[in-house]
Amino acid sequence: MRWTESLINTLWQAPSEAEISSHKLMLRAGLVKKLAAGIYIFMPLGLKVLRKIENIVREEMDASGALELLMPTLQPEQLWQETGRWDKMGKEMMKIQDRHKRQFGLGPTHEEIVTDVIRKEVKSYKQLPVTLYQIQTKFRDEIRPRFGVIRAREFTMKDAYSFDRDIDGLNKNYKKMREAYCKIFDRCALKYQIVEAESGIMGGDVSHEFMALADSGEDTIVLCPSCGYSASMEKAEGDKCPKCASRMKIKKGIELGHIFKLGTKYSESMGAEFLDKDGKKKTIVMGCYGIGISRIIAAVIEQNNDENGIIWPKSIAPYQVEILPVNVNDNETMQIAENLYKNFLSERIEVIIDDRNERPGIKFKDADLIGIPIRITISSQKAKDNIVEIHKRDTGENKLVKIDDLLENLRIYL
């Protein structure tokens, strides 16, 4: 990508609406723009990051054996009446009417729909277990949208649902999902804590939250230093460990994901049953598993930034390498820069070249702000000796290398 063709607009000062660093940086780097409270446009640079995360999630979900499908956002009232959640969800569900005055909800979650799918498709124990997932836009009319994409009213979520013959199967699937979640958050370079949680309106008895540790987080979690027990504040109801009674540490976090053992709450009310080996009708046992995809972006930035800007982990960086020619009016510089750019493209290295005719200071500041992991600076003096500089955004390490050795040196970091 050429900067001059990228529609990347950075801001010197963060809009006053932003309070926490991830929100400020997302706006300053131009990843997102606000359309209304809790409603954001993902600009091209921001969308690249979102897609990277989606792909990681997709890969790990597929690896766990889950099947991807896509369910509608628009959901008929009747299904929600079956479980009683049409009223229970209350004002959090955005509701609309069609021209025939039929009521629809904009999906805040998809238990009703997916259970409807399964009760129609699954008849036999032979079809179980099965896990379905989707990556899709969700709508929740939050009481108070906040912190940019961290609590938005429209957001991208991965939601998965497991269907088993019995509790035993559910326990296995639950464990499998938990492991998949760990892989996902590890790959996103997040520091997180798994905590016992309340199930809330989802129902079921067991649930765990994956919390990104961040001082700016809205959620409070407690950790027991002696026995390792950890839970959300609501679940723990205090700072004494329920397991070993020692005093627990309190930390702040951002909820990235939440997994639930639902049991038969939905399958029972909606009649999702199957015929078991013995020819008897049984109720399907369910679990559900959510990840806030767009929220991950904010959490990663919250954990990876400095006074100059974002520091992307390479797994979700919008580009791996930024080429920064110090002076675009210098022929020698530009010849090298353009050659490298073409080279990287053919090597399938994700690269952006800052080909703007700006003074170096502006380009360096912007490079730091958008946080590409590796910067290659090309200046006229060093170009004479066929030398360029590699700069690592995370460590600040600088290295001068011969152009012929550049790719080799780069491979170490990519």
Add this chain to the structure above:
RNA sequence: CGGGGCGUAGCGCAGCUUGGUUUAGCGCGCCUGCCUUGGGAGCAGGAGGCCGGAGGUUCAAAUCCUCUCGCCCCGACCA
């Protein structure tokens, strides 16, 4: 929804108390030219606003009054 605060150019802000001195201003950004090119340079010229909206008071409203819409922060909810 309760409590607090804010809407003036793309972003950050001043002006409002005490209406007229404003053709509505400043910094950054944007456009043109010159100059400059290793950490947000300089000079000159320029574009961009129904001062959130609607009513009202007044000879006169960004400024005073009423209503309204939007946004942010603190609380309960959530990925």
